[in-house]
Amino acid sequence: MxxxxxxxxxxxxxxxxxxxxxxxxxxxxxxxxxxxxxxxxxxxxxxxxxxxxxxxxxxxxxxxxxxxxxxxxxxxxxxxxxxxxxxxxxxxxxxxxxxxxxxxxxxxxxxxxxxxxxxxxWPVAVSVCSTPARPIRCGATWTNRPCDMAAAPTTAAGWTTAS
Structure with missing residues (x-):
């Protein structure tokens, strides 16, 4: 090649x-x-x-x-x-x-x-959002945008839902 x-x-x-x-x-x-x-x-x-x-x-x-x-x-x-x-x-x-x-x-x-x-x-850490308006955390950032795989980073580790 x-x-x-x-x-x-x-x-x-x-x-x-x-x-x-x-x-x-x-x-x-x-x-x-x-x-x-x-x-x-x-x-x-x-x-x-x-x-x-x-x-x-x-x-x-x-x-x-x-x-x-x-x-x-x-x-x-x-x-x-x-x-x-x-x-x-x-x-x-x-x-x-x-x-x-x-x-x-x-x-x-x-x-x-x-x-x-x-x-x-690491345990599987991909969040499946049932409520898109619920804040989710990606690294050090909180966001309210809809949770879809197109917006997810290439590695799912680190995604957690807000408490």
Whole structure:
């Protein structure tokens, strides 16, 4: 998949420049520049997957020849050991982007997994209004507007009725 996020690309280029410096001396000394490689992404622990776009951009910024195939959609819960995806392309680019791409996947998936855990732990908090004129609370705000799902936030947690 191809996305265009100039601000993301700028940040990723800065992170890659900081991470790589003059390059990986071991890779440069031991692997031919024309070498091709393949890697599988496996989950270390169960969780919600997030960060496909950022991780893929890391590798495609290093080489447009990189191919990334995702085997699980973003936002899906996966168990430990599941195959998330595979990367193919120039081995130098694959190794150069490995640390940043995996750090992004781990961090973003961690945030998504913790969010999922909090949502699962909270009781269902959606108010079904039988009397639209009754004040309802959304966060720190009280409102008298009719209670309909179009006006509700994307997360139902925090909706309570006035006492």
């Amino acid at each position: 191809t996305f265009s996020f100039p601000a993301l690309d700028d940040r990723l280029r800065l992170a890659l420049a900081e991470d790589l410096g003059r390059g990986d001396a071991t890779t440069l000394a031991t692997i031919a520049p024309s070498a091709q490689g393949r890697a599988e992404l496996l989950l270390k622990s169960p969780g919600v997957i997030s960060g496909h776009v950022a991780a893929e951009r890391v590798w495609t910024l290093l080489s447009p020849e990189m191919g990334v195939r995702w085997l699980a959609p973003e936002g899906q819960w996966l168990e430990a050991g599941a195959r998330l995806g595979e990367i193919r392309g120039p081995l130098h680019a694959l190794l150069a982007g490995e640390r940043l791409a995996l750090n992004l996947l781990q961090r973003l998936s961690g945030v998504a997994s913790v969010t999922h855990a909090h949502v699962q732990a």
